[in-house]
Amino acid sequence: MNRIKAFAPATVANVSCGFDVLGFALDKVGDVLELELLPNQTIIIDPINGPGNLSTEPEKNICGVVAKAMLDALDSKQGLRMKLTKGVLPGSGLGSSAASASVTAFAVNELFNKPFSEKQLVEFAMLGEKLASGTAHADNVAPALLGGFTAIRSYDPLDIIRIPVPDELYCTVIHPKIEVRTELSRNILKKQVELKIAIKQWGNVAGLVAGLYSSNYDLIGRSLTDYIIEPVRSRLIPGYYELTKYALLAGALGCGISGSGPSVFSLSKGVPTAQKVAEAFNEKATLLGLPFDIYISKIADKGARVI
């Protein structure tokens, strides 16, 4: 095999209370990468198919950086030609950099007959996150690679937990079409958290994980509150509190900022409620005069895959 085409999904990271720890995969939306083995040690990135202004210089491109690290680890004498099609808009809060990094880690591993473990693939993909945002966080790349709902219990050493998801849990996401750069939205965060606020936050993380394990939708809803990051980042999202208020009135279990924003996600029990939330988002965003996209998705069981 000297060619492969693969897909990695968009993801919702943080999931309100779990900054840099929790994340889940969406279905349908994602990045596609075509790889071709080259006989010499070069990496060639074809012009990117899709919006944005991403560099095709290997050392400045997420796919290039991840692929180079993997080829080096394999001590490969071969190189790669890469053609990326972006389905996830950069700066959307839907794990755009993670989708590119993850599809690369996955596809290179497949092309070389799977020399790396899943955990190593996450570590390679984290290099792409570091290039994109200055921090090697794993809350997007873990679900983009492994699918489902994941928690990063520890970064050092990396310890990833796959969390079961109730059957009727659906996500509605609105992507207001403004760009929020992850690096900026990380830099504005406070570096310290008061103990009494931290207690509330980790209570919610415990509640959310327990709710997912026990299919307790009310508990999931009660736990979807972020006392630390949302108060700061919501300022970057026009109409954030109005959008979430409308979603809750439409029956959402809870809402939050998707990743570093500007996308806003909500979780609902069942498709009809997820659709009502989509209508509520639609109505409110139209009133606010924002251009937007809306997606309804199950928590996707599958992450990166050959297509």
Ligand code: HSE
């Ligand atoms: N956990 C990361 C953040 C996700 O919120 O900065 C970025 O997509």
